[in-house]
Amino acid sequence: MLKLTDDEKRMLQGEDGFVPQICMQYLVEVCEVAGAEKLIDLDGTGDFHTPMTSMSPFYAFPIEELKKIVDAGAHFKIPTFANKSPFYMLPPVQGWEKCNVCASGNKNCQHNDPEFHKEAMCEEWIELYRRMGMMTTHSCANYMTSTYLPTMGQHCSWNESSAVPYCNANLGARTNIDGSFATCFLGKAAYYDMHITENRYATVLVKTERTIKTDIEWDVFGFAVGEDVGVHVPVLTGTGKPTTTQIMKLNSAMNTGGAVRMYHIPGSTPEAPTLEFALNGKKPKRVTMIGEAELKRAYETLNYHTSDEVDLVYLGCPHLTIVDLMLIARKLEGKKCKIPLWIMTAPWLYDVAKNIGYLKIYEDAGAHLMTGTCPAAMGAVPAGVRNLAVDSAKQSYYITGRYPDDDNRLQVCYGSQDDCVDAALTGRWHGEWR
Numbered sequence: 565m566l567k568l569t570d571d572e573k574r575m576l577q578g579e580d581g582f583v584p585q586i587c588m589q590y591l592v593e594v595c596e597v598a599g600a601e602k603l604i605d606l607d608g609t610g611d612f613h614t615p616m617t618s619m620s621p622f623y624a625f626p627i628e629e630l631k632k633i634v635d636a637g638a639h640f641k642i643p644t645f646a647n648k649s650p651f652y653m654l655p656p657v658q659g660w661e662k663c664n665v666c667a668s669g670n671k672n673c674q675h676n677d678p679e680f681h682k683e684a685m686c687e688e689w690i691e692l693y694r695r696m697g698m699m700t701t702h703s704c705a706n707y708m709t710s711t712y713l714p715t716m717g718q719h720c721s722w723n724e725s726s727a728v729p730y731c732n733a734n735l736g737a738r739t740n741i742d743g744s745f746a747t748c749f750l751g752k753a754a755y756y757d758m759h760i761t762e763n764r765y766a767t768v769l770v771k772t773e774r775t776i777k778t779d780i781e782w783d784v785f786g787f788a789v790g791e792d793v794g795v796h797v798p799v800l801t802g803t804g805k806p807t808t809t810q811i812m813k814l815n816s817a818m819n820t821g822g823a824v825r826m827y828h829i830p831g832s833t834p835e836a837p838t839l840e841f842a843l844n845g846k847k848p849k850r851v852t853m854i855g856e857a858e859l860k861r862a863y864e865t866l867n868y869h870t871s872d873e874v875d876l877v878y879l880g881c882p883h884l885t886i887v888d889l890m891l892i893a894r895k896l897e898g899k900k901c902k903i904p905l906w907i908m909t910a911p912w913l914y915d916v917a918k919n920i921g922y923l924k925i926y927e928d929a930g931a932h933l934m935t936g937t938c939p940a941a942m943g944a945v946p947a948g949v950r951n952l953a954v955d956s957a958k959q960s961y962y963i964t965g966r967y968p969d970d971d972n973r974l975q976v977c978y979g980s981q982d983d984c985v986d987a988a989l990t991g992r993w994h995g996e997w998r
């Protein structure tokens with residue numbers, strides 16, 4: 565039975581105005597669906613997909629209502645960041661001029677058309693959100709580029725599936741996948757699942773046969789773990805300790821193969837000083853092995869191609885860190901790409917990459933730096949692209965899902981960053997599971 569405070573009841577009755585009322589109605593419904601007994605006051609950070617005022621069309625409201633509250637001085641209650649570029653058409657924030665893509669669903673719109681880009685960026689909405697305090701970071705990896713992160717135990721409301729395990733498992737802060745205008749504006753979220761300590765302990769013990777070392781191994785391993793554990797919290801043993809890039813890959817892949825919002829690696833993640841601690845002193849409900857056979861099967865699932873001739877290479881899912889931008893620059897310096905190579909990062913890193921000189925190296929090599937989106941999010945690749953090379957389980961999974969018709973299905977070569985750069989330089993796929 566949901567219990568609301570007097571303030572929350574007042575908002576629900578509309579005494580604080582239309583927008584707080586509709587936000588509260590939405591949160592009450594989330595509580596009812598999730599079985600939450602109360603709302604929790606958030607003390608961490610939030611992010612949501614702009615320009616949506618709600619995750620549900622039933623609780624959306626028009627821009628005129630937003631203008632009214634902004635003119636009256638309304639702000640987000642918690643530090644709020646923008647997930648990817650505006651959901652309307654998810655355009656690249658920078659680099660759109662050379663992005664020869666037809667926006668999904670509308671063959672007349674091109675992402676490289678200035679008029680279309682202006683419309684797709686939803687500037688009017690974004691400006692209002694800025695006035696409310698939103699940091700318009702427009703990235704799925706805000707946690708890697710923003711200068712403000714929640715701390716251990718803080719309650720947050722994040723929206724990006726690849727980022728949510730970072731909040732829970734790597735920072736020890738607490739969030740469900742529920743970032744929305746309502747949660748960030750009111751600073752409240754339904755109190756269930758990852759907000760509650762008991763739900764954060766591991767119930768599935770995952771073992772491996774090989775130490776997980778390389779970036780591609782962590783990505784494949786994450787996808788296989790996700791497929792195996794589904795919604796349950798795993799504790800990963802025998803893996804080795806991931807680097808920052810590997811954590812990003814693991815997180816995005818686990819929340820693609822399954823719905824892993826939280827996991828533990830004893831001695832590495834903050835809520836798992838030991839295996840016993842991760843399991844809360846209990847026996848696991850299940851023990852599973854992600855061995856050689858499971859890894860190979862996951863790798864093969866993520867590869868869907870009948871030809872080794874590649875048309876486009878995409879790197880940057882999740883959006884790349886400055887270290888990966890450096891590594892790619894090092895691999896491209898003094899070379900020429902045979903086919904288009906898209907390199908995607910967060911908007912806040914574009915100028916950094918430019919100032920350090922990576923942008924020039926990419927351009928000299930014929931590669932293209934963009935920010936804020938990705939092919940899977942845009943739901944489109946340039947006309948004529950039939951075979952895309954990627955180094956991300958999440959990108960492979962979602963981009964092929966965008967082409968469900970088997971006759972026209974986009975083919976994907978999935979492998980390491982090295983395999984992808986090699987494909988960009990040679991036009992052919994030489995990757996294999998090693």
Ligand code: F3S
Nearest residue numbers: 704726881882938940
């Ligand atoms: Fe980001 Fe797109 Fe991957 S938005 S996590 S790059 S699917």
